Amino acid sequence: MQRRAFLKKAGLGAVAGTAAVAAPAIAQSNPQINWKMTSTYGPSLPPLFSTAQMFCDLVKEVTDGNFNIRLYPAGELVPGYGVMDAVGNRTVECGQTASYYYYGKDPSFCFDTAVPFGLNVRQMNAWMYEGDGLKLMRELFAPRGIVNFPLGNTGTQMGGWYRKEIKTVGDLKGLKMRTAGFAGEVLSRLGVIPQQIPPGDIYPSLEKGALDAVEFVGPVDDEKLGFQKVAKYYYYPGWWEGSAQVSLYVNDKAYAELPKAYQRVIDVASRAAGSKMVQDYDAHNPEALRRLIAGGAVLKSFPREVMDASFEASNQVYKEFCDKDPGFKKIFDNYMAFRDNIVPWFRVAEGSFDNYLGAALARKK
Template sequence: MKRRDFLTSASVGAAASTIAMPAIAQTAPEIRWRLQSAFPKTLDTVYTAGEAFSKYVAEATDGKFQIQVFAAGEIVGSFQTLDAVTNNTVEMSHTVSSYFVGKDPTFALGAIIPFGMNTRQMNAWLYEGGGNELLNEFYSKYNVFALPASSTGTQMGGWFRKEIKTVADLQGLKMRIAGLAGEVMTKLGVVPQQIPAGEIYPALERGTIDAAEWVGPYDDEKLGLQKVAPFYYYPGWWEGGTTHHYFINKAKWDELPKAYKTIIQSASESTNLKTQAKYDARNPGALRRLVGSGAQLRPYSQDIMDAAFKASNELYDSLSTSNADFKKVYDSYRAFRNEEYLWFQVAEFAFDNFMIRARSKT
């Protein structure tokens, strides 16, 4: 090829590339959404999942898809996030579906139920066991499409102003506890209260409530609950592996280009993984500090665990009889959980049990 012909061909090719780029860019529309978090900024591990999600989406779309994150209460409160998404007050939220069991107990199955699955098992059900598809079939009744957003791992069993040894000790206690766990606690004699994170400390300090559960050592330390309720119980049998979700207005989700949907799904998987990693990395040190500052660790007695387990299963049987949506999702959930524990009993539990006993030797 002659030099002149080569330069001409190269020029045409460069021009074609220059012309094609704007055409490609036009397939990626500029979108502005608002994300209402159910969490305050002080709870940096879980709140920042929303910010990490927003950053991921913006960078993956060269800034064309911007999602502004608002802390709890900046647009609506923690317990109004579902309605805000349903009504398109905001396009999406980062929330806990069990906050909305007052609307339908099926919402609890998207987050956690008492004596449910741990985080790994829950993720397996959601991603590979058909769980998220079943949930979205239910959520669609509220104009919502949901994706797993973050995980906490097994939570602690709450802070009490006095020591609790038997079911009788629970009688009449006022406790901040959400979701179906509140209904189970009612069967054990507790008076459940639903209170946002920022109001837990003053309620305990004033004696308005006698006990409160939140998350685990890292988040609980930030709330300073050990100063007003020294007895710290474990395990949080009502939250063996809590999942938070991004609730997205379904009409807005359906409008998105396929590429944007893929980016959102990838971003949600990233924040779900990394939030759990943050909790696992930060909880050990926080637990040491809490005990060092006066928290008194106590395991729930076998009496309380057995009574709570019995009450939980009675509740699920009752709900399955009266609520077709709950039964459909719970039947899948329960079958998957039981199979998972068959496997975890063989390998995971045996290994973890040995390593816990051997820890002092390393």
């Protein structure tokens, strides 16, 4: 009963209710289907991997066990960064990943996850579902044989862990830093040497000195991976990820073969599981950050000089990409127009409220 109540709250009530009342009819009209799902992540990153598992569980439960998706962590069937190719060629029917990992295939994929000085999590959801985001992303993924669905968001990320303090832009020069997607291109203009390394290999690289800095997600995941043990300076904000959307990739032919009811289940289950990811990070990042600081992490904000230089470098890179790629420009123009329209509202309402409340609570202490 508790599970059924949850499904109703998650927006799956109509489908779940139908399954409960008319299970024999559904069994007749909806065939037994078994899929494989691969992920860029694994159990060592609970909010990310558990979101994929929750998605699989919901699909199975809502279809009364007729539609089963077995989840495999990174490396078990497919390398962590091989999700796009594996889904596109139907090695697996679906996968969980972050699209900015495929920056090398097309920088436009970053708009499906995060771009520097872009949208926060609520703004990203608004662009995807109420703006042109999902439409534009579906057009982008179609030639790859993929139907994409948002599958959660980490929220605004941290700026990463550094062995030394970052006081000026000059301190970034020559810094070997693990980062992903568009961030690496922008940071390279500031002298950083970007390195794209799968999650499981980041800590050993940092520990051995192959990296001077690393950005990953935020307190919950960073604490799990133990970065604070080898790099004590923890910077914010992660201006390259005002939010970071995680995606579900589904092979287009496998998707087209599904009954319409199963297609609808994928859509609704991905939204429900994705919502849980945001809640997970929001609920648990505060305590994780406090533990990190208590354990010796030194929390610092990027100097204004660094932020301004990063903003200028980002705009320069955007212009270069727009000038040479009409497809990139089409998405960029739409995304940034949405950002520029929505940010003033957030500044008036959300920003002013959060800033005042934060200051009031600080005074109270």
